Amino acid sequence: MAEGKPEAQSAPAELDERSIIAAYARWAPIYDYLFGVITIKGRRDSVGVINALPAGRVLEAGVGTGISLPLYDPKHKVTGFDLSPEMLAKARQRAARLKNVEAILELDAAHLPMADASFDAVMAMYLLPVVPDLDKVLSEIVRVTKKGGRVVVVNHFATDRGLRARVEKMMTPFASRLGWHPDFRIERVLGRPELKLIEQRPIAPFGLYTLMVFERV
Numbered sequence: 001m002a003e004g005k006p007e008a009q010s011a012p013a014e015l016d017e018r019s020i021i022a023a024y025a026r027w028a029p030i031y032d033y034l035f036g037v038i039t040i041k042g043r044r045d046s047v048g049v050i051n052a053l054p055a056g057r058v059l060e061a062g063v064g065t066g067i068s069l070p071l072y073d074p075k076h077k078v079t080g081f082d083l084s085p086e087m088l089a090k091a092r093q094r095a096a097r098l099k100n101v102e103a104i105l106e107l108d109a110a111h112l113p114m115a116d117a118s119f120d121a122v123m124a125m126y127l128l129p130v131v132p133d134l135d136k137v138l139s140e141i142v143r144v145t146k147k148g149g150r151v152v153v154v155n156h157f158a159t160d161r162g163l164r165a166r167v168e169k170m171m172t173p174f175a176s177r178l179g180w181h182p183d184f185r186i187e188r189v190l191g192r193p194e195l196k197l198i199e200q201r202p203i204a205p206f207g208l209y210t211l212m213v214f215e216r217v
Contacts (some may be wrong), residue, residue, distance in 0.1 A: 016132050017108070021084055028065065028086035036067050039126060041204040042154040042211060046125055047071040049152050049199075049213055056120025057102075059144060061109050061137075062127030066091030074100045079119075081107040110136035114144045121150040126209075128155055129184035142194045142216060151195055151214040154203060157186040186210065193217075 027035075047068055050058055055075035060068065063080030064087045072078050079102045080095070082088050088106055095101040107113070110133050122145050131137045145151055189212065190197065199213040 017083065020130060020132070024064075024084035025086045028084065028090065031065050031087065032067055032090075035126075038205060039209070042209045043068045043125060044071060045203055045211055046123060046152050046154045049150065049211075050076065050121050050123060053121060053150060056149075057118065058121045058123060059114070059119040060123045060125070061141060062124060062130065063088075063091050063104065064126075066094035066104065068123075068125065069094050069098055069101055072100065076100060076121075077102050079103045079105065081105040081109070081112075083108055110140060112140045112144055116143055117146040118144045119149065120146055121152065124151070124153045124155075126155060128153065128189060134188055138189070138192060138195075142192070145216040147216055149216045151216060153189060153212045153214070154209055155184065155189075156209050157184060 024031075051071075051073040053076075055073075056077070058072065058076045058078045060078060060080040063069070063082050064084070066080060069078065069080065069091070077100055078098075080091060081104070082091065083106070085106060088104060092104045095104045109127070109131055122141050124141065128134060128137070141151055194217060195214040196217045197212060198215050199211070201211050203209040203211050
């Protein structure tokens, strides 16, 4: 296909809870060394948005190995959760050294036990292409965020053109092994009436990731 011409969109690859847990059991030993390097700018910028807010309760959805936990201003009380026991074992080791971490929980993002409007901000870093049921996860994120609070998302989103689009298309059939959707599109996050987009910007390296800040309305 000629450079610059939109490529056909492939159907979203299937993920389920079992494949996600298995994938991140494999990633856990090397996650910080591999993904920690290429995602650090996005993590710092995302947490920077939270740190600029008044002191409050923060929920980090998909906390993983807890690599972001030391970045939060101590004024915030942070709860993190994830589905992967192997990733959470590392997160709990980090959390043990931090006084502002309230809990590290093993939870499904589509079924949160927290009460409505429990948090001043919810952080979802590199999470949304991982979940099997995006609509349920976004509904839960909205539900537990206070009105006027912030929802911060940073993710890779699929593109239609060029080398990156071709790589994404080639990777899509392997989503269950990778543990995420390479073909995840930004339109799947936008357009919810409860979330007003107030900031969107590209994140290094090479604008590969996008940071979005929403107000819960």
